[in-house]
Amino acid sequence: xxxxxxSPEALRLQEGESSSLNCSYTVSGLRGxxxxxxxxxxxxEFLFTLYSAGEEKEKERLKATLTKKxxxxxxxxxxxxxxxxxxxxxxxxTGTASKLTFGTGTRLQVTL
Amino acid sequence: KAGVTQTPxxxxxxxxxxxxxxxxxxxxxxxxxxxxxxxGQGLQFLFEYFSETQRNKGNFPGRFSGRQFSNSRSEMNVxxxxxxxxxxxxxxxxxxxxxxxxxxxxxxxxxxxVL
Numbered sequence: 753x754x755x756x757x758x759s760p761e762a763l764r765l766q767e768g769e770s771s772s773l774n775c776s777y778t779v780s781g782l783r784g785x786x787x788x789x790x791x792x793x794x795x796x797e798f799l800f801t802l803y804s805a806g807e808e809k810e811k812e813r814l815k816a817t818l819t820k821k822x823x824x825x826x827x828x829x830x831x832x833x834x835x836x837x838x839x840x841x842x843x844x845x846t847g848t849a850s851k852l853t854f855g856t857g858t859r860l861q862v863t864l
Numbered sequence: 865k866a867g868v869t870q871t872p873x874x875x876x877x878x879x880x881x882x883x884x885x886x887x888x889x890x891x892x893x894x895x896x897x898x899x900x901x902x903x904g905q906g907l908q909f910l911f912e913y914f915s916e917t918q919r920n921k922g923n924f925p926g927r928f929s930g931r932q933f934s935n936s937r938s939e940m941n942v943x944x945x946x947x948x949x950x951x952x953x954x955x956x957x958x959x960x961x962x963x964x965x966x967x968x969x970x971x972x973x974x975x976x977x978v979l
Contacts, residue, residue: 783966784966784967786967786968788970793975794972794973795868795954795956795970795971795972795973796907796954796970797970798967798968798969798970801967839907841907843966850895850897850912850914850920850956850958850966850968851897851909851912851920851922852897852899852907852909852956852968853909854899854906854907854908855906856906857906
């Protein structure tokens with residue numbers, strides 16, 4: 753069974769204090785690893801897809817990396833508006849079926 | 865391009881009732897997936913529909929069902945509601961043109977409260 757574990761569960765940073773969120777996974781045949789951001793009461797907002805070990809993607813202050821066992825979401829010089837829950841999900845198996853297995857998320861709070 | 869829309873946004877029902885939730889995917893997207901989100905279990909996959917056919921199903925009881933119409937719009941139904949069905953129900957759509965284009969885009973969700 754596919755498993756996704758995110759750490760830490762919660763993280764509090766001061767504005768400008770860079771850090772990383774971890775997502776470790778156990779799947780049979782990874783097709784893609786996805787990062788989402790979710791604000792309270794809203795649906796997850798797509799951030800990145802990573803397909804193979806060594807791949808990196810960046811968007812503003814966020815950078816996602818992927819190895820064979822885990823992914824990291826690096827947040828550089830965060831701002832209060834980066835406060836949200838960050839979710840990691842994997843898509844596994846063959847074919848084009850779209851099932852995502854999610855981790856429980858990291859709640860990030862960025863303070864002034 | 866309009867995003868995924870879900871109706872209604874909020875619902876309050878009582879135990880034993882049934883409920884139908886609706887989802888309109890992004891224009892051109894052919895796959896619709898449904899997820900249940902609760903504080904204790906996080907996001908859990910319910911089922912996926914593609915070209916009006918259910919092609920993947922999660923570990924939920926038969927009280928949870930869905931369907932997809934020819935225009936890709938989807939509905940999910942929960943019968944005989946239980947207190948534990950209170951959750952945020954999220955719909956996600958994806959293009960599925962090729963295996964590598966399976967990014968899923970989520971709607972705002974329907975908040976279901978069962979009393």
